[in-house]
Amino acid sequence: MTQKVAVLGTGKIGEALLSGMIRAGWTPADLLVTTRRADRAEQLRTRYGVTPVTNAEAAKSADTLILTVKPQDMGTLLTELAPHTPADRLVISGAAGITTASLEDRLSPGTPVVRVMTNTPALVDEAMSVISAGTHATPEHVAHAEEIFGAVGKTLQVPESQQDACTALSGSGPAYFFYLVEAMTDAGILLGLPRDKAHDLIVQSAIGAATMLRDSGEHPVKLRENVTSPAGTTINAIRELENHGVRAALIAALEAARDRSRELASGSNG
Numbered sequence: 724m725t726q727k728v729a730v731l732g733t734g735k736i737g738e739a740l741l742s743g744m745i746r747a748g749w750t751p752a753d754l755l756v757t758t759r760r761a762d763r764a765e766q767l768r769t770r771y772g773v774t775p776v777t778n779a780e781a782a783k784s785a786d787t788l789i790l791t792v793k794p795q796d797m798g799t800l801l802t803e804l805a806p807h808t809p810a811d812r813l814v815i816s817g818a819a820g821i822t823t824a825s826l827e828d829r830l831s832p833g834t835p836v837v838r839v840m841t842n843t844p845a846l847v848d849e850a851m852s853v854i855s856a857g858t859h860a861t862p863e864h865v866a867h868a869e870e871i872f873g874a875v876g877k878t879l880q881v882p883e884s885q886q887d888a889c890t891a892l893s894g895s896g897p898a899y900f901f902y903l904v905e906a907m908t909d910a911g912i913l914l915g916l917p918r919d920k921a922h923d924l925i926v927q928s929a930i931g932a933a934t935m936l937r938d939s940g941e942h943p944v945k946l947r948e949n950v951t952s953p954a955g956t957t958i959n960a961i962r963e964l965e966n967h968g969v970r971a972a973l974i975a976a977l978e979a980a981r982d983r984s985r986e987l988a989s990g991s992n993g
């Protein structure tokens with residue numbers, strides 16, 4: 724029997740996932756989407772050949788429901804969804820902070836729920852998605868979530884107690900790298916380089932460094948030491964990074980992101 728998958732709240736993450744699933748071979752006719760705006764629904768139909776439906780229709784006709792609304796919109800979505808969702812649907816939440824227990828409380832007793840934190844490199848099939856099973860999710864349900872998110876990159880199963888930490892590391896992680904590139908490009912401007920050249924130099928250096936981190940099998944400390952010549956340029960830069968507490972700032976930043984993920988569990992708006 725054909726498995727229908729619905730993406731509910733198809734914004735940036737929902738669309739990244741949907742497009743990746745189609746690239747990986749899912750049939751658009753088996754994919755349903757829900758949106759708040761009709762023009763957005765038509766855009767998705769035109770772009771991908773998927774079928775826009777209401778949240779209630781998605782619950783009735785899809786086997787798997789992937790919830791990709793903002794955490795703050797989850798309550799409203801569940802109010803629309805829950806009365807129409809039979810307990811045999813697999814519900815996958817992609818929202819930061821929202822626990823499987825809170826979703827199970829709002830759905831029919833026994834509904835299998837899986838929590839996933841992915842990231843925006845899903846757009847280029849390089850996502851990191853961490854997956855945790857709720858109380859009623861079987862290994863088959865988790866495998867199905869892995870298959871879906873595996874379409875856009877790597878997957879890793881973690882205990883749900885680690886989800887908020889993973890959200891801080893890999894969910895938000897791409898933003899930290901974009902921020903570093905932005906700051907280093909500004910440094911290039913200060914050093915007198917044109918912005919486009921500075922950008923290209925830093926982006927290619929980032930790609931090279933990321934590829935070495937993934938493929939060389941070397942520890943990051945060793946890779947950094949290999950760049951750092953005695954009485955050379957790099958150690959002068961490293962001394963300034965240490966003087967400015969960049970390592971401590973990163974630790975504090977990720978701790979703050981983890982704490983915010985915990986807060987979102989209670990529906991906090993700000």
Ligand SMILES: NC(=O)C1=CN([C@@H]2O[C@H](COP(=O)(O)OP(=O)(O)OC[C@H]3O[C@@H](n4cnc5c(N)ncnc54)[C@H](O)[C@@H]3O)[C@@H](O)[C@H]2O)C=CC1
Binds near residue numbers: 734737803
């Ligand atoms: N943006 C990111 O880097 C990441 C986001 N996430 C999580 O993914 C989720 C979505 O984030 P984005 O895609 O960035 O947000 P987004 O705002 O681009 O997408 C959410 C979409 O849901 C729609 N929506 C809201 N309520 C709805 C309802 N009741 N019915 C139908 N559609 C509804 C909105 O109109 C919007 O288009 C969030 O929960 C976030 O925590 C997870 C990993 C990374």
Ligand SMILES: O=C(O)[C@@H]1CCC=N1
Binds near residue numbers: 819890894895
């Ligand atoms: O900033 C956020 O809340 C979302 C979750 C992880 C990345 N973006």
